[in-house]
Structure formats: C-alpha cells, structure tokens
Ligand SMILES: Nc1nc2c(c(=O)[nH]1)N[C@H]1C(S)=C(S)[C@@H](COP(=O)(O)OP(=O)(O)OC[C@H]3O[C@@H](n4cnc5c(N)ncnc54)[C@H](O)[C@@H]3O)O[C@H]1N2
C-alpha cells in the first residue's frame with residue numbers, strides 16, 4: 001500500500017500558493033469577524049491630551065505640601081479648564097478630563113478637605129495622570145493586516161477614528177452533500193434514510209473562519225447529479241467547493257470521478273489521519289476543492305484541520321497554518337497508535353492543581369455525533385506513538 005500523506009504535509013499542500021482573495025471596505029459596525037486587509041494607522045493619539053485617571057483635584061504636588069491651595073475652576077471630560085495652573089492653585093477635575101498645564105498630580109476626592117475654597121489633603125496626591133498618547137500615538141500602526149477583528153480590535157479601530165476599515169473579501173464556500181440516503185432535517189425520511197447533518201457543521205466551521213457559505217443541498221449518488229452540483233458551485237463562483245461523502249472506495253463513491261470529469265486536477269486523496277482518511281484535495285478552475293469524507297465526525301475534523309486554515313489563508317492571515325494545540329494531561333491510558341494521526345474526542349476537566357485533563361471518550365467510531373457534542377477537545381496522537389499512561393502529557397485541540 002502507498003504511504004499515506006501525513007497531516008502536516010497535507011495541510012502544507014492545502015495552503016500552498018494561497019493568498020488573500022481581494023479587499024473591500026466595510027463599515028466598522030459590520031466588520032466583526034472580518035480580517036484586516038491593510039495595516040491600520042491611528043488617525044489621532046489616545047488620549048489626545050493628558051487626562052486625569054481619577055475624580056479629584058489637579059494640582060502641583062510641591063504646592064500642596066507647602067500649604068492650602070485655592071480651588072480656581074473645574075475640568076470635566078470634554079471640557080478643559082482652559083488655562084495653566086498658577087502657583088498655589090488647584091482645580092476640581094473628573095476622570096477623563098484634561099489636566100491643565102502646570103499640574104503634576106491628582107488628589108483623590110476621597111482624600112481632599114475643602115473649606116471656604118481652600119484645599120488641604122488627608123493623604124498625599126498621586127500621579128493618576130494618563131499622558132497624551134499613553135494608549136497610542138497618531139500615525140502608529142496599532143492593528144496589522146491579517147488580524148481578525150474581534151471585540152477588542154473593533155474597539156481599538158474605533159478609538160483610532162476609523163469609521164470603515166479595509167478587509168479581505170470573504171471566501172465563498174459552496175457545499176454539496178452527496179448520498180441517496182440523505183434528506184434534509186424536518187423531512188419525512190424513508191426507513192433506510194438519514195438526516196443530512198454534515199453540511200450544517202461544516203457551514204458553521206466555515207462561517208466561524210470568516211467565509212460566506214452557499215449550501216447547494218443534497219445530490220444523488222449518480223455522476224450526472226453530482227456533476228450538476230459541481231456546475232452549480234462554479235456558477236456561484238465558489239472560491240472553495242466542499243463536497244461531503246462519496247470520497248471513499250465504494251462503487252457509489254462517485255465524487256472523485258465526477259470532479260475529474262468536470263476538470264479537477266487532483267492534488268491528493270487519502271491521508272494518514274483518523275478520522276478523515278479519504279480526504280480529497282484539488283483545484284477546478286480558480287476554485288479549491290476539498291472533498292470531505294462522509295462520516296460525520298470525519299467531515300467535522302477535516303473541516304477544522306484543513307478547511308478553516310484554508311479560509312483563514314484566503315483572507316490573508318499570516319498564521320493560518322499555525323499549530324493551535326495545547327498541552328494537557330491524559331485522563332486515561334491509551335494503547336500504542338498505529339499509522340495515522342488520531343484525533344480522539346475527549347472530555348476536558350481541571351485537576352486539583354488546575355491542570356487540564358483530557359479523557360478520551362470510550363467510543364471513537366467516526367459516526368458518533370453524541371460523543372462529539374459531549375467533548376470539548378480532540379486528543380491528538382501521532383502515527384506510531386507509544387502507549388500513553390494516565391497522567392502523561394498529551395496534545396489537544398480545543399473544539400469550537
Ligand atoms: N473498503 C473501505 N471502506 C471504507 C474506507 C476504506 O478505506 N475502505 N474508508 C472508510 C472511511 S475512513 C470513511 S471516513 C468512509 C468515508 O466514506 P465516504 O466519504 O465515501 O462517505 P459515504 O460513504 O458517502 O458516507 C459514509 C457515512 O457517512 C454518512 N454521511 C454521508 N454524508 C452525510 C451527511 N451529509 N450527513 C450525515 N451523514 C452523512 C453516510 O450515510 C455513511 O454512513 O468510508 C469508510 N469506508
């Protein structure tokens with residue numbers, strides 16, 4: 001038997017030659033989950049001037065030490081005092097308000113004693129001043145091309161005064177499911193039919209990775225139907241066509257021949273992975289093809305391990321292929337692993353020292369969705385790994 005392609009080699013081939021698809025501008029309010037297409041430069045400094053970090057009084061510390069100060073005015077957020085502090089003066093100040101020139105300290109309101117306009121202190125003042133540009137300076141790059149815009153990045157882009165941002169075009173992912181046994185959820189299945197579910201998981205993984213998904217539905221196990229599905233994906237100008245099922249060696253596993261008849265150049269088929277051995281990768285015109293195996297957990301794991309990084313790469317993420325595994329402690333013993341990298345569904349818990357313990361589910365059949373939904377991670381075992389004892393370190397990939 002041919003030596004199967006390793007998972008890292010397969011991923012490298014899936015990511016080879018990928019670059020950002022294109023760029024567009026989007027209002028910041030709709031940019032969540034999008035990927036920056038260019039470095040973002042601060043349009044102003046934050047804070048623009050020195051401001052107080054506390055409610056209290058702005059003053060010169062040396063003046064306060066010398067005797068009572070006269071309270072001569074006020075500075076509130078958005079309203080500066082408008083003059084420099086003269087010797088012997090203090091002003092009332094609020095959090096976020098500009099600190100007048102000449103002031104070098106803030107006396108907390110809790111520590112201030114004011115009588116007849118004269119200010120003395122029950123405790124020493126503190127710096128409590130945020131210098132101009134403490135957060136970022138005008139002209140500085142604070143967000144870099146390739147970064148995914150989550151809540152923190154959106155807030156930072158807004159603070160830098162960007163109302164719209166350049167983002168990578170979302171990759172279009174077309175999904176076609178294949179199988180005479182499949183009907184959509186809610187349909188009345190025949191006695192030997194099942195509900196198509198892989199498309200939903202794969203669509204969710206693709207959307208989480210920033211893609212726009214076009215689910216083209218279920219196609220029968222015949223060449224003409226499958227070729228029609230592939231044609232629809234091309235008409236939809238899919239950047240990535242994901243097929244589900246029909247990837248293996250059975251007489252009815254017709255996706256490879258259907259894709260070949262439509263002109264796919266095959267890169268690889270079958271990799272050293274469990275679940276997920278019969279994975280197809282190729283290209284058809286400008287579109288990438290990922291043919292995921294039909295077993296629900298196999299399609300799920302392949303989508304996490306190959307489709308999500310591909311979609312990140314097509315949005316210009318420089319870390320698209322980065323290893324996202326963590327170390328944990330095995331919660332049970334496992335025998336030596338055979339020739340494929342194994343992704344085992346596992347439950348996570350914390351031990352009394354706060355270490356993450358990953359306990360593989362007792363059944364690992366790739367059809368079992370219940371165990372998938374009850375797992376928080378995949379415990380990864382390399383090909384040929386020796387037996388693992390309970391308490392040994394292991395690698396895990398957290399599930400979304
Ligand atoms: N003789 C061999 N048989 C199989 C091999 C092999 O190497 N030699 N590989 C096995 C492995 S590993 C996998 S994984 C499966 C993959 O097969 P296919 O990609 O051809 O998938 P199907 O045969 O179409 O379906 C497998 C299984 O999954 C169910 N399925 C398919 N699509 C969906 C969907 N959209 N939603 C829910 N469930 C789906 C389908 O009903 C089957 O039960 O092949 C092994 N066989």
Ligand code: MOO
Pocket residue numbers: 273274275276277278293295297298366
């Ligand atoms: O990829 Mo298959 O799921 O190992 O059964």
